[in-house]
Amino acid sequence: MKTKTIGFIGGGNMATSLIRGLIASGHSPRQIWVSDTSAELLNAHADQLHVNTARDNATVVNEAEVVVLAIKPQVLREVALEIAPLLKHKHGLMVSIAAGIGQRSLALWLGGDTAIVRCMPNTPALVLTGATALHANANVNDEQKDLAENILRAVGLTLWVDDEAELDTVTAVSGSGPAYFFLLMEAMEAAALQMGLDERSARLLIQQTALGAAKIALESADSPAQLRARVTSPGGTTQRAVETFQQGGFEALVSKALHAARDRSVEMAKQLGAD
Numbered sequence: 001m002k003t004k005t006i007g008f009i010g011g012g013n014m015a016t017s018l019i020r021g022l023i024a025s026g027h028s029p030r031q032i033w034v035s036d037t038s039a040e041l042l043n044a045h046a047d048q049l050h051v052n053t054a055r056d057n058a059t060v061v062n063e064a065e066v067v068v069l070a071i072k073p074q075v076l077r078e079v080a081l082e083i084a085p086l087l088k089h090k091h092g093l094m095v096s097i098a099a100g101i102g103q104r105s106l107a108l109w110l111g112g113d114t115a116i117v118r119c120m121p122n123t124p125a126l127v128l129t130g131a132t133a134l135h136a137n138a139n140v141n142d143e144q145k146d147l148a149e150n151i152l153r154a155v156g157l158t159l160w161v162d163d164e165a166e167l168d169t170v171t172a173v174s175g176s177g178p179a180y181f182f183l184l185m186e187a188m189e190a191a192a193l194q195m196g197l198d199e200r201s202a203r204l205l206i207q208q209t210a211l212g213a214a215k216i217a218l219e220s221a222d223s224p225a226q227l228r229a230r231v232t233s234p235g236g237t238t239q240r241a242v243e244t245f246q247q248g249g250f251e252a253l254v255s256k257a258l259h260a261a262r263d264r265s266v267e268m269a270k271q272l273g274a275d
């Protein structure tokens with residue numbers, strides 16, 4: 001990627017994962033700008049990541065060729081309206097990572113001729129294993145599409161969706177997804193402790209098992225069901241555990257949870273008048 005200056009408005013959890021990932025993949029911290037309302041957070045980023053920081057969002061917009069809106073959906077409108085006048089004389093690219101907030105509203109707030117890519121990354125970007133889906137509005141040219149894709153691909157896998165509504169589903173699947181796996185790890189660890197394993201051993205065994213399962217799934221052409229069958233000896237321990245999960249309504253619960261996340265993405269946008 002021809003190195004561009006990337007600005008982040010909002011330097012919280014997801015921005016930090018992206019910034020750390022970009023630096024780990026070779027992007028110069030000197031070509032990264034971050035603004036945030038928290039001086040403490042900006043000081044930490046300057047000390048630890050050696051990126052440029054600013055208390056005001058205007059500096060980031062002025063310095064960066066690509067601006068990533070990494071604030072909560074609830075403050076996006078206010079920030080977009082604040083920076084919109086600064087975009088009039090620029091032909092840069094805006095990237096929003098906010099859940100739910102649609103292209104129509106972003107264009108309304110930022111200006112109708114603004115090139116906007118909406119995307120849904122996830123926190124494993126931190127370790128260059130992110131998964132991001134992107135959607136471009138009609139103002140985004142091929143070069144800008146490549147630019148957005150290259151930034152996100154530097155920290156993991158990318159794919160484009162044509163139908164913007166699919167981003168709500170992506171949010172429920174991979175945006176929030178890491179938390180589901182952590183929840184399972186938490187529950188497994190608690191059970192292992194109840195059964196007498198010490199915390200360190202339980203955590204290590206669970207982490208390595210999650211990594212191993214993910215690696216097999218990625219490297220094999222087989223479906224998750226086929227991979228599961230290979231662990232499940234007839235009448236053995238896995239079968240007993242899987243039956244216990246299923247008797248508890250595991251699949252239905254997972255489906256319900258993902259639908260709830262997708263619906264919340266749609267609902268947040270509606271509540272903010274930004275669908």
Ligand SMILES: NC(=O)C1=CN([C@@H]2O[C@H](COP(=O)(O)OP(=O)(O)OC[C@H]3O[C@@H](n4cnc5c(N)ncnc54)[C@H](OP(=O)(O)O)[C@@H]3O)[C@@H](O)[C@H]2O)C=CC1
Binds near residue numbers: 038057097
């Ligand atoms: N976390 C995740 O896994 C993912 C998050 N996202 C999206 O990323 C966005 C950010 O989420 P996340 O990183 O979790 O949130 P955080 O709250 O961790 O980060 C947002 C940051 O923006 C700061 N902020 C608030 N108002 C302003 C402002 N006016 N100008 C500049 N900065 C401001 C916040 O400060 P303060 O705390 O003081 O308000 C905070 O530090 C959301 O829109 C979310 O939907 C997308 C994919 C995954």
Ligand SMILES: O=C(O)[C@@H]1CCC=N1
Binds near residue numbers: 099171175176
């Ligand atoms: O929880 C959220 O709303 C954000 C979007 C996806 C992950 N975190």
